Amino acid sequence: MPTPDLDERFRRWLKLIAEMHDGANFTANQTIAWAPLRKPLSECSVALVSTAGVHLKSQPAHDLLNPHGDASFREIPGDTHTSNLAVDHVHYDTTDANKDPNCVFPLDRLRELVSIDMIGSITPVHYGFMGFIPDGRMLRDTTAPIVAEQLLAQHTDVVVLTPG
């Protein structure tokens, strides 16, 4: 839905990231890939993928200081208690997310939707990235396809993605 207003805001953002981050390279998908929903949501297994910097407290946080970003991911088991999650990111205010990770990673809410049969189930594993990756090609060419393969292997029917 690019509009003149959004285009102008986008241009300002591109200028800002080029000034702030050496090697910043806005990377978009070449085409819009489209997979249709194949069954009712009430029968779907749903996965969460977030770029908000979510990880288990027992896992290392993402590398927040690397000027080139960090395209690695953390596997978050679907039965994780959200009190065992931490949210680390330096490019947005994580105060609310650390009070309640559901602000950025709504795992509790997803489980509730299973209990009322809105969705069929959640996948065994969900994924946490830290979205500060100035050169998007790093993500596109390395870890994004790995996570997509893992989601396929888990027989994921639907993915919900959240930013920070």
Add this chain to the structure above:
Amino acid sequence: MCHQSVGLLQGAIEDHGIPSISITVRPEITAHANVSRACYLRFPTGNPVGEPNKPEQQRLILTAVLEQFTEIKEPGTIVELPFRWRRM
């Protein structure tokens, strides 16, 4: 930049044949990311699913997002959801 990363992950996931939807609070970035389906909330960064410890609000948002799977028919659609940020 989180939104650029969401876009690339969403592209890879759809490329693998799995339908997906993302939440965006920065539609100017998402509009250029070439993603299949997205929901725009006029919320601050850090709160794409709402306020902390407001499970009812978060559940309504997540439900509205999931319902868009049956509403969005056109690749590249970004739908604005009718939630307002009201925290004082």
